[in-house]
Amino acid sequence: MSAGGEPGGAGLFSREYPLARERFRAAGARAGLEVRSHPVPVSVPGVELTVDVAVGGARDARRALLVTSGLHGVEGFMGSAQQLAFLERLAVDPSLGRDLRLVFVHALNPFGFHMQRRTDERNVDLNRNFLLDSEEYRGVPEAYWDIQRLLGLSAATPARGLFPVNLLRCLTRHGQATTRDAVAGGQYEDPAGLFFGGRGLSLTGELLKAHLRGWVGEAQEVLHVDLHSGLGARGGYRLILEHDWETPQLRWFAHRFGEGRVEPSEPERGISYRKRGSLGPWCAQLLKPRAYDILIAEFGTYPIALVLLALRAENRAWLLKRDGLGRRLATAALREVFAPRGHRWREAVVYRGLELLLRAADVCRAEGVPTSRPRAVA
C-alpha cells in the first residue's frame, strides 16, 4: 500500500512522477476502473510523458464525478496521493462507484510534474490558459508592469531591492486586491513572467478537447473536483467556486461542503484572486449541453509570500538556464512549498482530500450539480 515506505496517508506521496503514475495505474486497475494512458508529445530524457485516466463506475450513470490533479505540475504530488487514497478505498468498497460515472485524471501537466515545475513545457500556467472562444491571448492585469518590476516577477527583468519593502510599496501604491490580481490573475504578454497564460491553447487543452467528452460518457451532469496546493492555511483546504457570493449556486455548495469552506474566485474576502483562463468555464463550454460545475480545492502549505518567492527563484533558475546547485535548490524549494515533506502536513492533506472526494461522490450521486436545478424544476 505504501511503496514510499511511510505508513498511512503520507506514504501515498511518491518521490517522482513515473512512480506516482505507476501507482495510479495499479490502484485504478485494482479498483476495477479502466486505465487509459494518453501520450503528450513533449520529449524529456528517460520517460514518456502521459496523462493517465481511470474511468469506470456505473456504465449508464446520469452523473459523473470528475477528479483532476497536477494541472500545476508539481502540485501533482499531493493530488496524486489523494487520488490514490480514493482509489484504494474504492477497491475495498465498490459501492462508492454506485450510480456514478467515475473519471480520475492523473497529471494534467505531466511535464511540470516530472520536472517539478508549476508550468508546462512553454512556461505556461495552465490554469490561465483555458480562454473561451470569445477571448484573446493578449493583455495583462491592471498595474501589471509596475508590480512585475517591483516584485521581480519576470526572469527577463532583474529583481531589485528588498522583497518585503517592494511588496509594501506595491500594496500602498495599488492596494491589496489589485496587487494580488496583477501578480496571479494571469498575463499574456510576458512569457518569462510568472502566471503566463500562453499564446494559444496548450497541449493539455488539446488533449482534453479530444477526450473529455468521451471520458464522461453518457453522464448529463458532471461535478468536477480539481486538486491544487499552495494557497490558504497550512494543512487545511478551501473550495474556490466560479460563482459569486450570495448566488444560489454558492449557497448550494456551502450547504453541502461546509459554511466557511467555499468562496468565489475573487480577492476581496478570500484566499484567491480574479483570474482569466481557468479550467472550469472552459470545461463547462466543452461539455455543453451537460450540466457542469467545478470545485477548485486549494490545500494550504506555506505563507503566500514564501510561495511567491519560491516561484520567482525557480522561474529565474529555469529560464536563465542556471545549472548546478542553485537550480537544484530552487527546484527543491518549489517542491517544498507545493508538496511539503512534513509528515503531519502529508497525513492531514491525504485525510482531508479523501474526505472531500468521498463527500463529492455522495453529493454528485444524490443531487448532481446545482446548475441543473432550474432545468430539473422546469
Ligand SMILES: [Zn+2]
Ligand atoms: Zn494550483
